[in-house]
Amino acid sequence: MPTKREREYYAMGYRDGIKGHMQRKTPDELRPSSGYTWGGTDIEGQFEDWRLPVKPKRKRKLSAWNKYVKANSKKPRFRYRNGKLNLKKMAVAFRKTPAGKKKRR
DSSP states (O other): OOOHHHHHHHHHHHHHHHHHHHHHSOTTTOOOOTTOOOOSSSOOSOOSSOOOOOOOOOOOOOOHHHHHHHHHTTOGGGBOTTSOBOHHHHHHHHHTSHHHHHHOO
16 A cells, blocks of 8 residues: 555656646646646646557557468358367368468478
8 A cells, every 4th residue: 555655756747747748738638627737745636638649559450360261161161069169170270271381390
């Protein structure tokens, strides 16, 4: 559990970061909530409408194995009767494909 001093240091760093960010933004771009103040050791308000701009992460390309599983997971020859995938059988079949042989030397 953080001590009182650690909480104060955290609040000071948080305020400094917010101040630095606000100096780079115009008032039209930044819309803080009405109850926001800088006083005290704790942040007394919450930002409701304001958020930092977030770039969406690019999705990684699927590996050859992931592509194979995605393409063949619905096929009955790789399914047990209870609906689960037979991954061992699927892995053996994958190693017989050209994509599976490329990995192995």
